[in-house]
Amino acid sequence: xxxxxxxAPDIALxxxxxxxxxxxxxxxxxxxxxxxxxxxxALTSMSGGKVLLGQGGVLVTEDNExxxxxxxxxxxxxxxxxxxxxxxxxVK
Numbered sequence: 001x002x003x004x005x006x007x008a009p010d011i012a013l014x015x016x017x018x019x020x021x022x023x024x025x026x027x028x029x030x031x032x033x034x035x036x037x038x039x040x041x042a043l044t045s046m047s048g049g050k051v052l053l054g055q056g057g058v059l060v061t062e063d064n065e066x067x068x069x070x071x072x073x074x075x076x077x078x079x080x081x082x083x084x085x086x087x088x089x090x091v092k
Contacts, residue, residue: 004074014044014052015080016071019059023066026057027081056080058088 001008015026022029030053033040040053055077060068072084 001074008074010049011052011054011073012056012071012080014050014071015054015057015073015084016069017047018043018051018053019057019069019071020066021051023059025059026053027055029053030055054080056084058084060088060091 005011018029019026030040033053043051043053054073056072058070058081059066060070070084070087072080072087074080075083
């Protein structure tokens with residue numbers, strides 16, 4: 001995306017990695033970890049920065065089977081989530 005932050009690609013990849021690894025969209029994980037931000041930060045640290053729990057990570061499924069994950073970064077959290085879902089929906 002034009003004019004997004006220089007870390008946006010790495011953040012998007014970390015959201016997708018978290019989504020695939022935990023086998024769920026990042027939004028429900030964020031809700032589950034409310035008030036446990038230290039733990040969420042520790043997950044990112046322990047994974048060497050490969051896992052990031054932020055809006056914008058969405059599973060890709062086919063016939064109720066996980067076949068991939070999408071991660072989006074560069075806009076607001078809500079916009080990242082919306083773009084990720086739109087991308088997944090566009091290939092179904």
